Amino acid sequence: MKIERTLFSEEHRQFRDTVRRFMEQDVVPHHEAWEEQGYVDRAVWLKAGENGFLCPTMPEEVGGAGVDRLFSVVLFEEQFRVNATGLGFGLHSEIVAPYLLHYGSEDLKQRYLPRMASGEMIGAIAMSEPAAGSDLQGVRATAVRHGDHYLLNGSKTFITNGWLCDLVIVVAKTDPALGAKGISLFVVDTTMPGFSKGKRLKKVGMKAQDTSELFFDNVRVPVENLLGAEGSGFASLMQELPWERMQIAITSMASAEAALEWTLAYTRERKAFGQEVFKFQNTRFTLAELATEVQIGRVFVDRCIELVLKNQLDTATASMAKSWCTDLQFKVLDACVQLHGGYGYMWEYPIARAWADARVQRIYGGTNEIMKEVISRSL
Numbered sequence: 001m002k003i004e005r006t007l008f009s010e011e012h013r014q015f016r017d018t019v020r021r022f023m024e025q026d027v028v029p030h031h032e033a034w035e036e037q038g039y040v041d042r043a044v045w046l047k048a049g050e051n052g053f054l055c056p057t058m059p060e061e062v063g064g065a066g067v068d069r070l071f072s073v074v075l076f077e078e079q080f081r082v083n084a085t086g087l088g089f090g091l092h093s094e095i096v097a098p099y100l101l102h103y104g105s106e107d108l109k110q111r112y113l114p115r116m117a118s119g120e121m122i123g124a125i126a127m128s129e130p131a132a133g134s135d136l137q138g139v140r141a142t143a144v145r146h147g148d149h150y151l152l153n154g155s156k157t158f159i160t161n162g163w164l165c166d167l168v169i170v171v172a173k174t175d176p177a178l179g180a181k182g183i184s185l186f187v188v189d190t191t192m193p194g195f196s197k198g199k200r201l202k203k204v205g206m207k208a209q210d211t212s213e214l215f216f217d218n219v220r221v222p223v224e225n226l227l228g229a230e231g232s233g234f235a236s237l238m239q240e241l242p243w244e245r246m247q248i249a250i251t252s253m254a255s256a257e258a259a260l261e262w263t264l265a266y267t268r269e270r271k272a273f274g275q276e277v278f279k280f281q282n283t284r285f286t287l288a289e290l291a292t293e294v295q296i297g298r299v300f301v302d303r304c305i306e307l308v309l310k311n312q313l314d315t316a317t318a319s320m321a322k323s324w325c326t327d328l329q330f331k332v333l334d335a336c337v338q339l340h341g342g343y344g345y346m347w348e349y350p351i352a353r354a355w356a357d358a359r360v361q362r363i364y365g366g367t368n369e370i371m372k373e374v375i376s377r378s379l
Contacts, residue, residue, distance in 0.1 A: 002295060002298075003263070003298070003299060005298075005302060005306060006088045006261075006302075007069075007070060007073075007302055007306065008070060008074070008119045009088045010118070012070050012071065012074055012108060012312055015071055015072045015074055015149055016077075018051070019053065019074055019078040020078050020081075021121060022047075022048070022051055022053065023078050023079060023081070023084055024082065026030070026044060026078075026086045027044065027082070027087065027097070027169075027283070028082050029234065030044070031084055031086055034086045034208035035086065035353075036207075036225075036331055037206040037208075037209065037288040038051040038163075038200045038202070038207065038208070038210060039086070039163050039164060039200065039209075039210035039288075040086045040087060040088075040164075040208055040329060042119075042122075042164065044087070045089075045119035045122060046095060046118070046119040046120070047119070048087075048089060048119055048171060049117060049118040049119030049120070050118075050119070050159075051260055052065055052326075053075060053089065053118055054089060054090075054092065054093050054116065054117050054118070055070055055093045055097045055116050055208065056072060056075075057071065057072055057093070057094070057097075057098075057114065057172065058093075058097055058113055058117060059101075059249060060102060060113055061115055062101070062109050062110065062113035062117070063114035063115075063117030063118065064097075064113070064119060064206075066272050067312065068309060069094075069243075069305075069308060069309060070305070070309070072090070072093065072094050072195070072247075073250055074186075075089065075090070075093075076090055076247060076250045076252040076254065076283060077250065077251075078252050078254075079254075080251045080254035080255045080256045080258065081185075081254055081257075082258070083255065083258065083350055083353055083354045083357060084086040084207045085126060085205070085206045085209055085357045086206070086207075086208025086238060087209070088122070088124075088160050088164075088195055088209060088210070090247055090251070091123075091124070091125065091160050091161060092116065092124075092161060093116075093124060094243065094244075094246065095125055095240070095244055095247075096116070096123030096124065096125050096167075096169055097113060097116055097117075098155060098184065098240060098243070099125070099236070099240065099253055100112055100113055100169075100187065100227070101113065101167050101226060101229040102173060102236075102239075102240075103185065103228040103232075103236055104187065104227055107224060108224070108225065108227075109214040112187070115166075116167075117277060119215065120166075121166040121167055122161055122164045122165050122166050122167075123161065123165060123166070123167050123168070123169070123226055124159050124160060124162050124165035124167075124168040124214075125158035125159075125168065125169045125171075126141075126159050126162075126168050126169065126170045126171060126214055127156070127171045127237075127362075128156060128157055128158045128159070129141065129154070129155060129157060130155065130157050135305065136171065136183070136234065136237060136290060137179055137180050137183070137234070139154075139171055139172065139183065140154055140173070141153065141154025141155070141156065141170065141171065141172040141173065141182045141216065142154060142172055142173050142174075143170075143172040143173070143184060143186060143221065145174070145223070145230075146221065148223050149220045149221060149222050149223060150174070150186065150191045150220075150221045150226070151218050151219070151220060151221075152170065152172055152188065152194075152216045152218075152220075152221050153216055153217060153219075154172060154215075154216050154287050155198075155213065155214065155215050155216070156213065156214040156215075156372040157172070157198075157201070157213045157214075157248065158201065158211060158364070159211060159212050159213070159294040160209060160210075160211055161210060162197060162210060162211060162212030162213070162214055163197060163200050163210035163211075163212040164210050165189060166189070166190050166191075167185070167187060167188065167189055167223040168188050168190065168214065169187055169188075169189075169227065170184055170185070170187075170188050170216065171183060171184075171185060171186060171233060171237070171327055172185075172186060172233075174230050174231060175231065177229065180234040181231050181234065182231055183231070183233040183234040183237075184226060184227075184228075184230050184231060184232070184233040185232075185236060185237075186221050186225050186226055186227065186339050188216070188221055188225070192218045192220065193219070193220070194216060194218045194220070195210055195214070195215070195217075195219050196214075196215045196217070196218035197213070197214060197217060198212060198213025198214065198215060198292045199213060200212050200267050201210070201213065203360070204356055204360075205353070205355075205356030205357035205358070205359055205373045206356075212334065219335060223310065230324050238315070241315065241318070241365075241366070242313050242314070242315050242318035243308060243313075243318075243319075244307075244365055245306055245318040245319060245321065245322035245365050245366065245371075246305070246308055246313065246321055246322070246353040247324070247365075248303075248319050248322050248325070248326060248361055248364070249301050249304065249318075249321035249322050249325040250301060250305070251361070252297075252326045252328065252329035252358075253294070253297050253298055253301050253325055253328075253329070255329050255333070255354055255357075255358060256290075256294050256297065256325075256329045256332040256333070257294055257298070258350075258354070259332050259333050259351060259354055260287070260290060260291060260294060260336070261285065261330065262350055262351055263336040263339050263340065263351065264278070264287065266288050266340055266343075266351075267283050267287070267339055270341075277339065286335055286339065287339075290331075290332050290335055290336075293328055293331075293332070294328070294332060295322070297325050297328050300324075300325075301321060301325060304317060304318070304321050314378075315374060315378075316374060316375050316377070316378035319320070319366070319371040319372075320371070320375055320377050321322060322365060322366070322368070323362075323368040323371035323372060323375070324369060325363040326358075326362045327362065327368065330355075330358050330359065330361070330362065333351065333358050334355065335356055336351050336355075337351055337352065337355050343373055349366040352379070366369045
């Protein structure tokens, strides 16, 4: 028995069916090969664009479908239901694109958003640096204005979609003396001279998701590629972070729910000492506890999504969702690995890959320790 979800309309449910077919037919059969090569094929981006799965919440005049964020929620959930963590669609569509929409000039929107929606261009955002992760005020990349352009210098690391990206939003300091008020955002086309991509980073999990280093050596960025006003970058980042953190919470719950389904099926099939593993009290009690906590998390996250739709989700609540749900996700996955026994440690089993993939959820988007600091400030 589960508490019925009331978020979605019939249109959302039909969209879910379409997304599920796409994931099962065009993603899952190729994901293992993508894990081996360290990135997904560009063809899947183009196929996603053809189906309207990229930038769906962007206005129709810039290539989107102009739909509500529940369609993006469906995409997140269906992707993580099959643990297709190689796809960088969420960051592209619901982090990079909104920055362009909310802070970019009309020219930037028309130049990039239609091609992002079609999958012709892949977007990334470059915040983290070798010496600056959750502490965005610690970035060292600089952008110095020279007439009609800025000279951008610095390096970034842990950049999702970094290897495949065609455009990247870069966080840089335009006035290091002003601290947070000296941070600005720039749209960098990866064809600009001085831009280069470093090595693809080999990670513990999410092996099919291309993650790369990026380098900027006197990249001439036109003034019109500034997002918002100079010095407004940190405020823009803070404005967008609650939705980014909710995306992590949403995927965490979808992953935990999938892990429970896999483990219920496995423990009912697997036998030990002459009976199904599910029939042991320890198994049933463990799964009962996990199912209860996952149901609690689902209700909380769905309520937060309702607040997102009303533009009422505050930073502290988003931080609670990100922190609590990612902790729960890993707790569920770790317990489910244990219930799989030795097979839970085999890469061919989805629970093993999901377990490895989940570890980073408590780190990116702001570490869970930072989330607790954010929450504490609201008390």
